[in-house]
Amino acid sequence: MIVVSDTSVITTLLQIGRENLLSELFGDVLIPEAVRDELAASHELLPTFIRCEFVQNRAAVSRLLVDLDLGEAEAIVLAREKKAVLLIDEIEGRKIALREGIRFTGLVGVLINARQKQIIPSLLLVLDDIKNRTRFFISETMRNSALKSAGEL
Numbered sequence: 184m185i186v187v188s189d190t191s192v193i194t195t196l197l198q199i200g201r202e203n204l205l206s207e208l209f210g211d212v213l214i215p216e217a218v219r220d221e222l223a224a225s226h227e228l229l230p231t232f233i234r235c236e237f238v239q240n241r242a243a244v245s246r247l248l249v250d251l252d253l254g255e256a257e258a259i260v261l262a263r264e265k266k267a268v269l270l271i272d273e274i275e276g277r278k279i280a281l282r283e284g285i286r287f288t289g290l291v292g293v294l295i296n297a298r299q300k301q302i303i304p305s306l307l308l309v310l311d312d313i314k315n316r317t318r319f320f321i322s323e324t325m326r327n328s329a330l331k332s333a334g335e336l
Contacts, residue, residue, distance in 0.1 A: 185267035187213045189258040190221045192270040192290045193233065195319045197226055199312045204297045206232040213265060215257030239264055251276055259283060272319075291321060291329045298333040306333040 186209040193212070196202040205212050212233050214222070219235045238244055238257045247256035255276040262269040262285045269280050269287040280287045288296075290313075298306040310326055313319050321329075330336035 184209060185213065185265050186211075186270060187215070187236075187258055187262040187265060187267045188218065188233075188270040189273070189276065190218050190254050191272045191319065192293060193218075193222060193229075194225065195290055195313060195317050198317045199309070201303075201309065201312075202230050204293065204302060206230065207302050208293065208296055208300070212270075213261060213267065215254070215261045217253040217257045221254050236261055236265070247279060250279060255279075259285060262287075290319065291325060295329055295332050298335075305335070306330060307335050 193202065193205070193214070196204060210232065213236045214233055215238050216235060222229055238261050240260050243260045244253070244256045247259060251259070255271065255273060258269060258271060259276065259280050261267070262280070263283060269285050270289065270293065271277055271280060271287050272289040277287060294303070294306055294309055297303045303309055307330060310321060310329065313321065327336060
């Protein structure tokens, strides 16, 4: 499975030292240039499994910039070009990915998948780590739904 990521999933996992979940689940993770630049602003080094790819359809990116930032727009277009699953959390980006026919999941979906594949022993502990160590917001409803999906509630 080919996976393209926006910034939030990678940043959050880097902040809690769990970025290797992505390589264990997906192998390489592709990012567009704009996401690479966003990540470089706050992370000196990126894991080697994160590979930057160039978006070919610049006109499609420009069209999406009306509603999205550059990283989200490039990630959506790259996912379409690579026929990939998109890792994205922003609501507007998800709406547009859905409209564009792109399969997607977010950080919580990645974590549920990791728990179901027994890559992490406890979703609850990872969610608590995210809450305590990052600025990534997970609503109580989403948290409970995720724990239920993972068989922890």
